[in-house]
Amino acid sequence: MSAPIFHGGGITAAAATFGGRPEDWLDLSTGINPCPTALPEIPKKAWHRLPDSYLVDEARRAAGDYYGSGKILPLPVPGTQSVIQLLPRLLTEGGGARTDGKVAMVDNRVAVVAPTYGEYTRAFISAGFAVDTVGDVAAIGARHRLAVVVNPNNPDGRTWPVETLIGLHDRMKAANGLLVVDEAFGDAVPALSLAGNMQRLSNLVIFRSFGKFFGLAGLRLGFAIAHEDILKRFEEWLGPWAVSGPALSIAGSLLRSDVSPIRRLIDERAAALHSVLTGVGLQVAGRTALFALVDHARASDIYTHLGRHHILVRKFDYAPAWLRFGLTPGPAADLRLGEVLQRFER
Known part of the structure; x- marks a missing residue:
């Protein structure tokens, strides 16, 4: 560890x-909005009952519209840290990164564009993966089973154009690898997001933070955007009722508001x-x-x-x-x- x-x-x-x-x-x-957004009204049943599927579905539809992911509906998660911890399992329990049913056959290595949020490297090292910290996406190659790019980056604010990251995705896909793009600080620069291209980017996972932009980090809410086979695995590993009813209700309202x-x-x-x-x-x-x-x-x-x-x-x-x-x-x-x-x- x-x-x-x-x-x-x-x-x-x-x-x-x-x-x-x-x-x-x-x-x-x-890096949190210091002026928290006013909370919308939360129905009493969101507090009283376990979160029903309609709350999850409404939050997913609102997030899909907000992030522009089209028919691919983001999965609510209890903070993106929760799914960062699960990333190694995509490679060890899901048969590896998959493309058209093919199992990844590349080396047991992960690339992280660094310096960046340190929990990515920690999660993979703890799971027994070798991690290459690289300074440029051009250094990521076929030997990597998974690559992580934070865009905009924390802590230096570096950004990568959409076209560059699509090119990286296509290289990863050709090698049966997986690309993870963390857009936790992306709400202020929506043009940088890959979410609008999600339909054709089958080997991509996007993480979005809810609490940073809205100033509500205490909700512990984020979204994972990926094709359904990956989201189903996240959902199974997180278990039932992973996100609280009040958090889902707040997300459903604020993601449809004028931001x-x-x-x-x-x-x-x-x-x-x-x-x-x-x-x-x-x-x-x-x-x-x-x-x-x-x-x-x-x-x-x-x-x-x-x-x-x-x-x-x-x-x-x-x-x-x-x-x-x-x-x-x-x-x-x-x-x-x-x-x-x-x-x-x-």
Whole structure:
């Protein structure tokens, strides 16, 4: 078993290290919309009863329309982390990645375009697979049974054009391999999504996060988009009632709502964060709509300085010069962050 990965959001641990009450901290360590979307009305029966199939079906239809996957209806899952854990089973219990009934006969290797979300590598190493971390999709070849690309990427915001990823899919399919594209940060840039091409991309799995864009990460809700043979396996392995009735009800409502005000607000918050960071002389090395990556030789000192002022950002053990800043919830937090950064002694 590989070592656990430390993610953002650890306010309680940060408060234990630097002091203060957790509720007084400014948490910028996650890539989550800091202005949660208002919850729609949730029917009482969604709380009272086990989630019935009509709730699942409605959430799937709403997600299919929202993501543009056509007749292929996304599968609700209890957070995409739950299905990341299942990916090795696609290769070990499902007869391998399949194309027209053929079983994959390539080496026991997986490619992950890195640096990126570390749980992919951890899941495959824990399952006994050899993992090649590569810097470019061009380095992925016929020796790989499965490839993972996060688009837009976390933590550097790198993006891959749709045509490039379709080409990668076709190479993987020709070798009876499988492509996984994580679009967790894709809501703000729908043109980057492969979901609209899903009908012809039989060896593709797309993961979408619900909580990041809508600011409702506590729901633990995501969607997997793939052809039915793969989704059926995920559904079987997750077991019955994997997603709660309230989460399904909320998804069915919000995915059919007008999300343009959410996009505008996120864009405003992203612009404000960029202004604060560049205004104090920090170099933004990459970003998405929901976070910015700073590259600084004294990143560790900045992290500690912010912690002493009860502001939490994300640091990286594999890239000690990087810090990731999530969006602030409003102008007062922008001012607080800017003043603290301004006091950092360079």
